[in-house]
Amino acid sequence: MQYKSQAVAKPYFIAAIGLFVGQILFGLILGLQYVLGDFLFPAIPFNVARMVHTNLLIVWLLFGFMGGAYYMIPEESETELFSPKLALILFWTFLVAGALTIVGYLAVPYATLAEMTGNNLLETMGREFLEQPLPTKLGIVVVVLGFLFNLTMTMLKGKKTAISMVLMIGLWGLAVFFLFSFYNPVNVVLDKFFWWWTVHLWVEGVWELILGSFLAFVLIKTTGVDREVIEKWLYVIVTLTLITGIIGTGHHYFWIGTPEYWQWWGSIFSALEPIPFFAMTVFAFNMVNRRRREHPNKAAVLWALGTGVMAFLGAGVWGFLHTLAPVNYYTHGTQITAAHGHMAFYGAYVMVVLMMISYAMPILRGRAANSNKSQVLEMWAFWLMTIAMTFITLFLTAAGILQVWLQRVSDTPLPFMVAQEKIALFYWMREWAGVAFLIGLVIYILSFFVGGDEKEAA
Amino acid sequence: MSGAFTKSMARNIFYGGTVFFFLLFLALSYDTHTQLPKRDMRANITPQIAEGKKLWEVNNCIGCHTLLGEGAYFAPELGNVIVRYGEEGTKAFIQARPKDGIPGRRSMPQFNFTDEQLNAIVAFLKHVNSINTNNWPPNSQG
Numbered sequence: 151m152q153y154k155s156q157a158v159a160k161p162y163f164i165a166a167i168g169l170f171v172g173q174i175l176f177g178l179i180l181g182l183q184y185v186l187g188d189f190l191f192p193a194i195p196f197n198v199a200r201m202v203h204t205n206l207l208i209v210w211l212l213f214g215f216m217g218g219a220y221y222m223i224p225e226e227s228e229t230e231l232f233s234p235k236l237a238l239i240l241f242w243t244f245l246v247a248g249a250l251t252i253v254g255y256l257a258v259p260y261a262t263l264a265e266m267t268g269n270n271l272l273e274t275m276g277r278e279f280l281e282q283p284l285p286t287k288l289g290i291v292v293v294v295l296g297f298l299f300n301l302t303m304t305m306l307k308g309k310k311t312a313i314s315m316v317l318m319i320g321l322w323g324l325a326v327f328f329l330f331s332f333y334n335p336v337n338v339v340l341d342k343f344f345w346w347w348t349v350h351l352w353v354e355g356v357w358e359l360i361l362g363s364f365l366a367f368v369l370i371k372t373t374g375v376d377r378e379v380i381e382k383w384l385y386v387i388v389t390l391t392l393i394t395g396i397i398g399t400g401h402h403y404f405w406i407g408t409p410e411y412w413q414w415w416g417s418i419f420s421a422l423e424p425i426p427f428f429a430m431t432v433f434a435f436n437m438v439n440r441r442r443r444e445h446p447n448k449a450a451v452l453w454a455l456g457t458g459v460m461a462f463l464g465a466g467v468w469g470f471l472h473t474l475a476p477v478n479y480y481t482h483g484t485q486i487t488a489a490h491g492h493m494a495f496y497g498a499y500v501m502v503v504l505m506m507i508s509y510a511m512p513i514l515r516g517r518a519a520n521s522n523k524s525q526v527l528e529m530w531a532f533w534l535m536t537i538a539m540t541f542i543t544l545f546l547t548a549a550g551i552l553q554v555w556l557q558r559v560s561d562t563p564l565p566f567m568v569a570q571e572k573i574a575l576f577y578w579m580r581e582w583a584g585v586a587f588l589i590g591l592v593i594y595i596l597s598f599f600v601g602g603d604e605k606e607a608a
Numbered sequence: 609m610s611g612a613f614t615k616s617m618a619r620n621i622f623y624g625g626t627v628f629f630f631l632l633f634l635a636l637s638y639d640t641h642t643q644l645p646k647r648d649m650r651a652n653i654t655p656q657i658a659e660g661k662k663l664w665e666v667n668n669c670i671g672c673h674t675l676l677g678e679g680a681y682f683a684p685e686l687g688n689v690i691v692r693y694g695e696e697g698t699k700a701f702i703q704a705r706p707k708d709g710i711p712g713r714r715s716m717p718q719f720n721f722t723d724e725q726l727n728a729i730v731a732f733l734k735h736v737n738s739i740n741t742n743n744w745p746p747n748s749q750g
Contacts, residue, residue, distance in 0.1 A: 183682070278679055336661060337650050338661060342676065388622055405677055406677075407741055408640055488681055
């Protein structure tokens with residue numbers, strides 16, 4: 151690697167992968183609970199397992215983003231990281247806080263956890279994805295601010311490229327919009343309104359800047375295409391992202407008590423949200439086709455192409471499927487949403503973090519790329535996980551269409567649980583696809599330990 | 609992309625476009641806030657309803673259920689549960705959950721709520737049901 155302080159990224163990547171495994175194991179528990187309702191009840195009720203599943207996802211992606219940023223910013227700024235020591239202190243803080251939070255979820259009833267951790271001082275818990283106890287939320291703020299301070303100081307003393315500017319805007323946005331997680335008014339409509347300012351403006355806003363920036367960085371490195379060209383593309387993509395995605399928040403304001411006009415604003419702007427993802431796919435393929443060098447790390451290039459395609463399908467196409475208000479009236483809060491959520495998160499954020507790890511990890515371990523054998527294994531993992539996720543999404547979509555029909559469209563609507571039992575076959579198939587995903591993940595991890603010694607020529 | 613369209617033009621469009629659409633979003637949000645009091649029934653919020661919301665949160669109900677369609681999709685929508693079960697039916701259902709669940713079925717935990725807490729939860733759910741949601745959900749099954 152070019153700057154020795156980039157090495158702080160390594161523990162972040164390792165932690166990310168470790169927590170990823172935990173996330174998938176809890177995903178399998180949840181999938182089983184969908185068909186064997188009493189599985190692990192009452193020891194690990196569904197709500198607890200789901201909290202662990204989604205919170206681990208968020209935390210490991212944050213580890214991935216931080217690792218990626220710590221790797222990228224020194225190289226882009228052409229200077230050492232402001233404080234590698236701070237980065238390591240924050241790493242352990244975040245890891246311990248994250249682990250304690252998960253232990254808290256599993257060890258005591260949620261109401262007890264709320265009582266123990268000072269939820270009475272400031273009630274922020276018990277809202278989807280923002281279930282973390284107050285000390286954890288404050289810890290996230292401290293860690294993220296320390297992280298941003300470190301990177302901002304690094305950039306200030308070095309070169310300020312477009313790629314690192316976009317990344318920093320994304321990361322600062324992440325920090326700013328997280329602050330809405332502390333606002334929980336008694337009025338449930340206002341609560342929901344601003345809850346989306348964290349959740350939507352993260353995943354359909356500023357996180358996409360992080361995604362675009364990482365993708366641009368790896369494409370510059372692996373294709374050797376001129377920086378001017380890549381950065382121009384990046385600006386166009388993130389422009390499209392924010393001009394569609396910000397007002398696109400409106401697609402969450404159809405049925406939660408907010409005025410009717412959001413059905414127009416939300417439908418129109420979120421119908422345009424696939425465009426930046428499509429541009430990202432075109433971007434990735436275009437740059438790889440115009441490559442001026444053959445980078446030995448084929449696996450990283452595969453992840454880069456894959457994240458473009460899968461983000462477009464998962465976030466773009468599957469989002470569009472149910473984003474128009476007249477359609478969403480029937481699909482809102484069904485398995486269609488779950489289908490979209492799975493492929494969108496995998497395609498956009500899981501894959502881009504794995505791309506970053508795939509590119510940076512060999513370099514952090516002292517080689518331009520992994521051995522051929524290791525890369526072949528990694529590519530097997532890529533295909534297995536990606537195909538498994540595609541099937542998870544397809545099965546959940548089938549379940550969702552049937553659910554909508556049975557419970558909401560038919561002349562004799564069935565009660566929720568009756569409809570659920572009728573579509574159990576699809577939940578079983580989803581669970582098996584989940585097992586295939588886990589196998590892919592195991593192969594992915596094995597790829598780190600295979601044939602690492604035979605060095606590829608750079 | 610042709611040579612006439614430069615990186616600095618792209619950058620200016622990015623900053624300009626983002627600021628413009630964010631301001632538009634703020635304007636729409638402001639307008640929403642002027643309209644919300646008529647729709648979110650805030651004038652009716654009592655300390656009991658506030659207590660019900662707190663109980664809803666600290667027991668992580670959203671981890672299985674949806675409320676106005678948001679949450680987990682493991683258990684039924686509760687924004688309109690009062691329409692389906694009525695106030696007494698809702699309370700009776702929550703109270704009757706067996707501690708160890710129902711064999712083979714998705715089960716709701718037994719939370720051992722007091723009568724006062726049950727009344728607060730039902731008051732909260734009743735309040736949610738009174739919100740103007742543009743006629744969502746499509747029918748009483750949620």
